[in-house]
Amino acid sequence: MSGAARHKEANSCNSLYGKDLLDIRDLDKDQIKFLMRRADTMLGALNSSKRLDPLKNMILGKLFFEESTRTRQSFEIAIQKLGGGYTGFNSDKETSVMKGESLADTIKVMSLMYADVLVLRHPDEGAGREAATHSDVPVINAGDGVGQHPTQALLDLFTLRMEKGRMKDLNIAIVGDLANGRTVHSLAYALALFNNNMTFIAPPELQLPRRIISDLKNNYSISTQKTSSIEAALDVDVIYMTRIQRERFKKPEDYARFASSYTIDEDFMSKAREGTIVMHPGPRLTEISPKIDSLPGSVYFRQASYGVPVRMAILKSLLVK
Numbered sequence: 001m002s003g004a005a006r007h008k009e010a011n012s013c014n015s016l017y018g019k020d021l022l023d024i025r026d027l028d029k030d031q032i033k034f035l036m037r038r039a040d041t042m043l044g045a046l047n048s049s050k051r052l053d054p055l056k057n058m059i060l061g062k063l064f065f066e067e068s069t070r071t072r073q074s075f076e077i078a079i080q081k082l083g084g085g086y087t088g089f090n091s092d093k094e095t096s097v098m099k100g101e102s103l104a105d106t107i108k109v110m111s112l113m114y115a116d117v118l119v120l121r122h123p124d125e126g127a128g129r130e131a132a133t134h135s136d137v138p139v140i141n142a143g144d145g146v147g148q149h150p151t152q153a154l155l156d157l158f159t160l161r162m163e164k165g166r167m168k169d170l171n172i173a174i175v176g177d178l179a180n181g182r183t184v185h186s187l188a189y190a191l192a193l194f195n196n197n198m199t200f201i202a203p204p205e206l207q208l209p210r211r212i213i214s215d216l217k218n219n220y221s222i223s224t225q226k227t228s229s230i231e232a233a234l235d236v237d238v239i240y241m242t243r244i245q246r247e248r249f250k251k252p253e254d255y256a257r258f259a260s261s262y263t264i265d266e267d268f269m270s271k272a273r274e275g276t277i278v279m280h281p282g283p284r285l286t287e288i289s290p291k292i293d294s295l296p297g298s299v300y301f302r303q304a305s306y307g308v309p310v311r312m313a314i315l316k317s318l319l320v321k
């Protein structure tokens with residue numbers, strides 16, 4: 001085996017070199033700040049005609065067992081903007097998993113075929129961690145069932161920096177399917193690390209898991225608020241909307257019961273605090289009216305675009321000393 005990325009345990013001044021990124025809690029505050037500064041540099045390069053090639057000849061193996069638009073494309077763009085390339089699949093239907101091959105064997109083969117980093121999206125919680133045990137190269141969790149989505153949390157923090165000028169000491173309302181939404185399961189920890197005040201707005205059945213709330217309290221000394229009333233989002237700095245996660249409901253009628261729990265529209269935004277921004281990890285369904293897309297505080301499309309510089313920063317950090 002050869003190549004820098006193969007030395008998972010190597011020493012270096014960049015403390016992320018050779019590591020996996022499976023859970024947002026894998027990163028400490030300094031590592032997150034380091035990634036934010038790198039993402040600033042990447043954004044600068046993207047906005048100039050400067051060509052970067054620190055990942056020349058490196059290959060990203062993408063293993064997407066679940067649908068994706070933003071996450072997958074931004075990883076594909078990010079690796080190419082850094083001079084590398086990619087291979088892999090976009091759905092389990094394209095793979096030998098359909099013939100009954102295990103996740104372990106799929107991962108082993110990809111990592112032995114000289115991919116330098118693997119990016120995995122999978123319907124099962126914990127799949128990223130399992131994959132990492134079978135891989136000789138860094139594994140990035142791009143969403144594992146209802147588990148975690150750490151690269152989304154990083155791009156969410158980057159969005160706060162870009163759009164609010166800081167990622168700490170903000171009042172943030174997080175709205176929607178907080179039981180099943182993995183973006184929120186990562187974001188809540190990232191926001192807690194930087195001392196943000198969080199209000200979780202969800203139907204009682206879809207509230208944030210109790211274990212996360214008590215973790216935030218006991219391990220991060222952050223107390224949070226919970227409610228089912230969207231009115232609580234009227235007086236905050238940031239409204240983070242999420243979709244009801246249809247694919248996680250066993251019965252269609254249960255999904256139907258919650259599908260239109262919350263919608264924010266022009267009327268709602270006219271009552272909201274001046275300067276409030278609206279974020280959404282995408283895809284947006286009915287929870288944000290397209291009528292507010294042109295408001296200055298509606299930053300969800302720009303948020304998706306920040307996925308590129310942030311994933312460039314992540315890839316370079318895991319793959320170059």
Ligand code: NCD
Nearest residue numbers: 070071143183243281282283
């Ligand atoms: C999210 C996901 O896949 O968890 N999408 C994304 O990666 N931006 C959110 C969602 O699907 O609701």
